[in-house]
Amino acid sequence: MGITVTLGDAYCFSKINKPGETDKGCVLDGKLYPYGEIARTENCFRCSCSKEEISCCSLFHTPIGYDKESCRVIFNKKICDYEVVQKSDPTKECTIYSRVG
Template sequence: ELVCESSCIDPYDGNRHPSGSKWNTDHCMRCDCLGGEMECCHRYSGIAIGPVGCKAVVNPETCRYELYRINNPSEPCF
C-alpha cells in the first residue's frame, strides 16, 4: 500500500511543515498542519481597546497589544 505523507507550506515564510506539526510564525500566528490542510490563528489576545486618544498596536516581537497615543504614535499610553 502506497501512503503519501501530506505537508503544508507556510504562506508567511514558504517553509514546508509535515502533517501533524504545529508552529509559530514570525507574523504572530500559530499554525497547525493536518492532512495537508493548514489552519492559522493570531497568537495575540486580549482587548484592543484603550483610553480615549489611544490606539492598540500589536508588537511583532512580543505578539502583544501595546497602546500608543493617536496624535503621537511614538508615545505610549499609560
C-alpha cells in the same frame, strides 16, 4: 487597579492543502512550514500542519477597550501583541480595558 477581560478565544482558521502543492509541509503566507506543530509563524500564529490542512490560531488578542481619542494601537511582531500608546507621546502606554481574539 485595572481589570483586563478577554471577550473571546484567539482568532482561528483552517486552510485545506491543495493536492500536489507540496509534499514537505504546509504553505502559509508564501512560507513553507514542516508537518507537525508550529509554535509561532512569522505572522504570530500557532499552527498544526498535516498533509490535509493547516489549522492556526492567533497568539494575540486585539484591544477594543481603550481611550480611542488619546491613544492608538500598534502591532509589535517581536512580541506578537498589540501595544496601545498615547498619540501625543508613543513612549507612554495607555490602559487597555478589554480585548477580543
